[in-house]
Amino acid sequence: MSDKLHFSLVSPARELFSGEVDHVIAPGTEGEFGVLAKHAPFMTTLKNGVVRVLDGGDTTMRLFVRGGFADVTSTGLTILAEEAVNLDSIEAEQVQKDMDALRIEILEEGKDSGKHEALEEQYSYLESLKAALLH
Amino acid sequence: MASLKELKNRISSVKSTQKITKAKQMVAAAKLRRAQEAAEASKPYASRMANVVANLTASMGEGAGGPKLLAGSGDDKVHLLVVMTAERGLCGGFNANTAKAARLKIQELQGAGKTVKVITVGKKGRETLKGNFADLFIDHVDMTEAKNNYTPFALGLGHDLARRFEAGEFDVATLIFSEFKNVMTQTPVAKQLIPAEAPEEVETVDLGGAIYTYEPSEGEILEALLPRYLNTQILSAMLENAAGEQAASMTAMDNATRNAGDMIDALSLQYNRARQAQITKELIEIISGAEAL
Numbered sequence: 370m371s372d373k374l375h376f377s378l379v380s381p382a383r384e385l386f387s388g389e390v391d392h393v394i395a396p397g398t399e400g401e402f403g404v405l406a407k408h409a410p411f412m413t414t415l416k417n418g419v420v421r422v423l424d425g426g427d428t429t430m431r432l433f434v435r436g437g438f439a440d441v442t443s444t445g446l447t448i449l450a451e452e453a454v455n456l457d458s459i460e461a462e463q464v465q466k467d468m469d470a471l472r473i474e475i476l477e478e479g480k481d482s483g484k485h486e487a488l489e490e491q492y493s494y495l496e497s498l499k500a501a502l503l504h
Numbered sequence: 505m506a507s508l509k510e511l512k513n514r515i516s517s518v519k520s521t522q523k524i525t526k527a528k529q530m531v532a533a534a535k536l537r538r539a540q541e542a543a544e545a546s547k548p549y550a551s552r553m554a555n556v557v558a559n560l561t562a563s564m565g566e567g568a569g570g571p572k573l574l575a576g577s578g579d580d581k582v583h584l585l586v587v588m589t590a591e592r593g594l595c596g597g598f599n600a601n602t603a604k605a606a607r608l609k610i611q612e613l614q615g616a617g618k619t620v621k622v623i624t625v626g627k628k629g630r631e632t633l634k635g636n637f638a639d640l641f642i643d644h645v646d647m648t649e650a651k652n653n654y655t656p657f658a659l660g661l662g663h664d665l666a667r668r669f670e671a672g673e674f675d676v677a678t679l680i681f682s683e684f685k686n687v688m689t690q691t692p693v694a695k696q697l698i699p700a701e702a703p704e705e706v707e708t709v710d711l712g713g714a715i716y717t718y719e720p721s722e723g724e725i726l727e728a729l730l731p732r733y734l735n736t737q738i739l740s741a742m743l744e745n746a747a748g749e750q751a752a753s754m755t756a757m758d759n760a761t762r763n764a765g766d767m768i769d770a771l772s773l774q775y776n777r778a779r780q781a782q783i784t785k786e787l788i789e790i791i792s793g794a795e796a797l
Binding site: 384 | 542545546548549550552553556560655715716717718719720724725728729732735736739
């Protein structure tokens with residue numbers, strides 16, 4: 370396996386990763402999929418979940434993405450995530466704190482406020498993020 | 505001729521003004537660097553997004569219909585202008601230029617018999633346009649609380665636009681903002697948001713005859729992608745606008761500092777002359793007094 374896959378992960382705020390890797394596993398809306406070098410052109414939407422980067426058989430990086438797109442072309446794999454964090458850079462405790470704060474905000478705002486849906490969505494995102502961290 | 509006391513007061517007043525403009529200039533320079541970095545950091549996402557949209561629209565083919573955000577409502581009567589300016593003044597012609605561009609655009613559209621609605625982003629543009637077009641305003645986005653995090657505002661505005669479009673409140677949406685060319689130049693530009701215009705300058709990827717697989721279907725992906733594309737365009741416009749504001753502010757304050765310096769020089773010269781004239785006058789008085797004895 371001499372061929373490497375060019376993988377880049379970008380969020381609106383910044384480019385989180387760009388480089389050559391062996392193997393990437395990403396959470397597609399219709400199922401998790403793996404991409405190796407020379408994959409056929411492919412495009413899919415992503416659900417919230419963990420993108421794993423594998424190099425030489427080991428998982429070298431785990432990134433949590435919140436929805437987005439994966440685009441595989443002959444030049445490599447590009448993931449456009451709406452939001453993404455490196456799981457090594459955050460702590461479960463911090464996420465729990467954010468969740469608690471958000472829960473309070475949801476209760477204060479009440480169900481009728483226009484923000485309710487967005488807040489609930491943010492909460493479920495944090496929840497799955499925490500689950501991924503503890504995993 | 506102004507008295508010595510008066511001159512002295514004026515010099516000290518100009519000096520303190522100079523101190524303020526100098527401080528503002530330095531603050532703007534620091535903020536500019538941050539704003540520029542943020543604008544740079546968001547570029548990879550925006551350009552890749554544009555690429556994907558271009559590839560998808562190309563593969564969908566012309567006239568295939570597609571989602572409404574791309575195809576439009578099939579009408580061209582009601583235009584929505586989103587005018588993006590700064591929250592603060594003291595940045596030279598920055599806000600005035602954007603407001604002027606917006607005014608021209610409104611007049612042009614009204615001249616062509618279209619209905620125009622306006623959403624303002626940033627206080628300054630709203631204040632300037634209020635005089636003539638207050639009845640066109642349908643909403644305002646207050647960015648005072650943004651504090652360098654524009655994402656929630658961009659998402660909010662994006663959702664709002666998509667919702668209004670779905671509800672048939674307008675047919676065409678155009679964004680007017682300042683394009684950040686470099687520190688010296690920011691030009692107001694109008695960019696059509698809805699119906700989405702496929703970006704022109706994109707590198708198409710050579711697939712080598714392979715066929716793209718879509719999961720789920722092309723239509724569904726495009727449906728999910730377009731609102732995000734809209735949000736991305738708004739966000740990058742906000743970031744560019746923020747960088748432009750700081751750049752304009754820095755240039756304006758630099759000029760003001762230099763003008764204050766020139767003024768201080770001129771006033772000091774005048775002050776010294778007046779002082780010398782007074783001394784000479786006193787000497788003459790003493791000497792002529794002594795001679796008279």
